[in-house]
Amino acid sequence: MLYKNKFMVAVPAALLLGGMATASQAATLDDVKERGSLNCGVNVGLAGFSAPDSDGKWQGLDVETCRGIAAAIFGDPEKVEFTPLTAKERFTALQSGEIDVLSRNTTWTATRDNSLGLNFTATTFYDGQGFMVSKDLGIESLEDLNGASICIQSGTTHELNLADYFPSRDIDINTVTFDTPDQTAQGFAHGRCDVLTSDTSQLSALRLQLPEPDSVEILETLISKEPLGPVVRQGDDQWLDIVQWTIFAMVNAEEMGVNSDNVDEMRDNPPNPGVARLLGKDGNYGEQLGLPNDWAYNIIKNVGNYGEVFSSTVGENSPLKIQRGMNALWNEGGILYAPPIR
Amino acid sequence: MSRSPSGDRVALWRNPAFRAYVLQGVLLAALAALIGFIVTNTMANLEARGISTGFGFLDERAGFSIPQTLIEYSGDSTYGRTFIVGLLNTLLVSALGIVVATIIGFAVGIARLSPNWLLARLAGAYVEIFRNIPLLVQILFWYFAVLQALPSPRQSLSLLEIVFINVRGLVIPDPQPLSGFAATPWALLVGIIAAITLGIYAKRRQVRTGKALPIYWLGAGLIIGTPLLVFLLTGAPLEWSIPELTGFNFSGGVRVLPELVALWLALSIYTASFIAEIVRSGIQSVPAGQVEAANALSLPGGITLRKVVIPQAMRVIVPQLTSQYLNLIKNSSLATAIGYPDLVAVFSGTTLNQTGQAIEIVAMTMAVYLVISLLVSALMNVYNARTLLKER
Numbered sequence: 052m053l054y055k056n057k058f059m060v061a062v063p064a065a066l067l068l069g070g071m072a073t074a075s076q077a078a079t080l081d082d083v084k085e086r087g088s089l090n091c092g093v094n095v096g097l098a099g100f101s102a103p104d105s106d107g108k109w110q111g112l113d114v115e116t117c118r119g120i121a122a123a124i125f126g127d128p129e130k131v132e133f134t135p136l137t138a139k140e141r142f143t144a145l146q147s148g149e150i151d152v153l154s155r156n157t158t159w160t161a162t163r164d165n166s167l168g169l170n171f172t173a174t175t176f177y178d179g180q181g182f183m184v185s186k187d188l189g190i191e192s193l194e195d196l197n198g199a200s201i202c203i204q205s206g207t208t209h210e211l212n213l214a215d216y217f218p219s220r221d222i223d224i225n226t227v228t229f230d231t232p233d234q235t236a237q238g239f240a241h242g243r244c245d246v247l248t249s250d251t252s253q254l255s256a257l258r259l260q261l262p263e264p265d266s267v268e269i270l271e272t273l274i275s276k277e278p279l280g281p282v283v284r285q286g287d288d289q290w291l292d293i294v295q296w297t298i299f300a301m302v303n304a305e306e307m308g309v310n311s312d313n314v315d316e317m318r319d320n321p322p323n324p325g326v327a328r329l330l331g332k333d334g335n336y337g338e339q340l341g342l343p344n345d346w347a348y349n350i351i352k353n354v355g356n357y358g359e360v361f362s363s364t365v366g367e368n369s370p371l372k373i374q375r376g377m378n379a380l381w382n383e384g385g386i387l388y389a390p391p392i393r
Numbered sequence: 394m395s396r397s398p399s400g401d402r403v404a405l406w407r408n409p410a411f412r413a414y415v416l417q418g419v420l421l422a423a424l425a426a427l428i429g430f431i432v433t434n435t436m437a438n439l440e441a442r443g444i445s446t447g448f449g450f451l452d453e454r455a456g457f458s459i460p461q462t463l464i465e466y467s468g469d470s471t472y473g474r475t476f477i478v479g480l481l482n483t484l485l486v487s488a489l490g491i492v493v494a495t496i497i498g499f500a501v502g503i504a505r506l507s508p509n510w511l512l513a514r515l516a517g518a519y520v521e522i523f524r525n526i527p528l529l530v531q532i533l534f535w536y537f538a539v540l541q542a543l544p545s546p547r548q549s550l551s552l553l554e555i556v557f558i559n560v561r562g563l564v565i566p567d568p569q570p571l572s573g574f575a576a577t578p579w580a581l582l583v584g585i586i587a588a589i590t591l592g593i594y595a596k597r598r599q600v601r602t603g604k605a606l607p608i609y610w611l612g613a614g615l616i617i618g619t620p621l622l623v624f625l626l627t628g629a630p631l632e633w634s635i636p637e638l639t640g641f642n643f644s645g646g647v648r649v650l651p652e653l654v655a656l657w658l659a660l661s662i663y664t665a666s667f668i669a670e671i672v673r674s675g676i677q678s679v680p681a682g683q684v685e686a687a688n689a690l691s692l693p694g695g696i697t698l699r700k701v702v703i704p705q706a707m708r709v710i711v712p713q714l715t716s717q718y719l720n721l722i723k724n725s726s727l728a729t730a731i732g733y734p735d736l737v738a739v740f741s742g743t744t745l746n747q748t749g750q751a752i753e754i755v756a757m758t759m760a761v762y763l764v765i766s767l768l769v770s771a772l773m774n775v776y777n778a779r780t781l782l783k784e785r
Contacts, residue, residue, distance in 0.1 A: 139742055143751050146444060167749040168444035200561060205738065206746030210457040214468030226458050229732045241540040242560045285443045
């Protein structure tokens with residue numbers, strides 16, 4: 052019996068060691084290069100962040116982040132395969148290696164960062180949980196919501212925020228939980244609930260899908276911090292750096308006034324040493340990441356700086372018209388602050 | 394060493410029984426090693442990737458609310474509690490669905506064989522329509538059809554100002570037991586036992602004397618009458634919490650979620666279309682000679698159906714009916730599409746997402762459906778054994 056037990060432990064253990072060795076050596080960057088494209092997990096459909104346009108091409112802030120990463124690696128923003136994921140599926144898809152990076156309006160929280168085997172890279176959008184109500188209900192503050200039914204998407208931080216916020220203030224609410232943003236919005240549109248809650252950016256997007264967008268309003272009070280950003284698997288520091296610095300490069304470019312129109316000119320005649328370092332004229336910042344030295348040039352040329360992406364996907368040049376607010380640069384009243392390239 | 398049938402000693406490895414045992418043993422060991430390998434490999438990989446494992450999360454605070462809970466539950470309850478809440482919600486909608494699907498299914502199945510042309514065609518149309526539309530589409534249809542048709546809480550349809558229907562669901566008065574009410578449920582139990590005893594007695598008496606008692610009326614009288622009498626004798630110790638419109642919603646009373654109603658309707662109507670066909674096939678499997686013999690004995694039509702046809706048809710019906718019940722239970726997991734808080738929605742959905750422990754949670758969910766299904770099949774098998782044709 053003892054002999055048999057030892058055998059049964061030893062054989063799997065040996066096989067396991069063999070399997071593990073290859074698993075831990077594989078670097079995501081090498082896999083991506085070998086495959087010739089980046090696998091990026093995005094939202095199934097959230098206007099402004101990731102949704103296919105009328106030609107079936109994915110558009111949005113989260114989508115552009117992935118295009119930026121592809122541009123940094125390949126010099127070609129189109130070398131991305133997008134995988135639409137629901138809130139429930141997203142972490143499993145990343146953990147199992149189905150996608151290389153999860154760029155899907157995902158809130159950075161302690162549990163997600165520390166116990167799921169994942170790492171958050173940087174914040175691409177500072178958001179907060181807000182509430183959308185019908186104008187004729189005459190609601191002014193959250194205290195007026197006593198007894199209201201609230202439509203919410205399952206598997207989000209919003210469910211937890213609600214349970215934190217309302218019971219401690221003795222406000223009685225009923226939640227109705229749906230699977231996708233679309234079903235949640237439908238429930239709200241059909242009158243199943245008085246209130247729709249989500250990140251304010253999502254509310255702006257969902258509002259446009261309602262039959263009468265002007266009949267509803269978004270309350271000013273936010274009840275949570277929702278820093279959204281791309282996520283990678285834990286244990287591959289180089290890959291984490293690449294995703295992180297792609298975002299930092301886009302933010303730094305905006306700060307330095309480098310955009311997709313003037314980037315060629317800026318590269319040929321850098322106005323200052325900072326721009327020269329960013330665009331690969333000085334130093335070997337790309338090589339340090341395992342990328343070509345014109346990595347940041349490729350991002351800005353093909354995708355644009357953060358400000359350009361923001362304005363065309365969710366900002367003033369998009370149907371959503373979200374103000375920069377907190378998402379403005381630190382020297383323009385926001386909290387967007389990227390470490391320097393030096 | 395053992396002996397061959399003729400008594401000669403043969404080598405152990407030439408003994409077929411011994412060889413069979415060895416082969417079975419090797420196969421079993423290989424299977425166990427494979428499972429052990431998969432488990433240890435998974436555990437090691439999860440650990441290497443820094444993903445937390447184990448069932449410790451069941452004791453952690455869940456921190457989200459659930460709209461329909463059959464037991465005490467709040468955001469401060471544990472994930473273990475959400476599991477129970479979800480499980481009970483699944484069982485509730487499954488039980489309600491099974492009862493209604495069986496009633497509709499038997500009615501439609503019998504109607505399909507009716508000599509009345511219109512009734513038979515209507516039953517046929519019912520079966521063909523509902524079994525050929527995907528269940529998920531039906532669930533969404535009932536949900537949004539029901540929601541569309543209903544008014545907002547402030548314009549609720551009401552019945553005598555105590556029962557209200559609106560887009561948030563059905564609100565009915567909630568009975569609040571006062572002290573002394575406990576006697577009534579016991580009286581109900583006594584009534585049920587008495588009715589069963591009476592039934593057994595009536596059957597024996599009929600076998601002995603050939604005379605039947607009006608057992609249905611007597612039984613109903615016992616089951617309803619006994620608790621009612623006790624209830625009145627103890628001074629009707631029950632208070633009703635009448636729903637009242639305050640602010641957004643009704644306070645007081647019990648609310649039946651529209652999600653529950655939509656899911657219940659869809660599951661019942663869909664499964665009933667299959668049950669109807671099973672009932673029809675069961676009845677048609679009874680040889681025509683049985684009915685002719687009953688007619689020759691001048692048994693009335695109703696008794697022929699109840700005492701001759703249905704008991705023999707049940708042998709064909711029960712095994713297939715079991716499959717339909719199991720399908721209904723498993724199909725109830727489609728609840729997640731319309732926001733009914735069943736096991737898949739609250740446990741395999743929200744809890745999985747908050748804790749990220751996919752393997753444990755999915756395994757528990759699968760185990761639950763397996764256990765429920767095995768229990769239902771076991772019960773149906775017992776029933777099937779009892780209704781088997783006893784060949785004499």
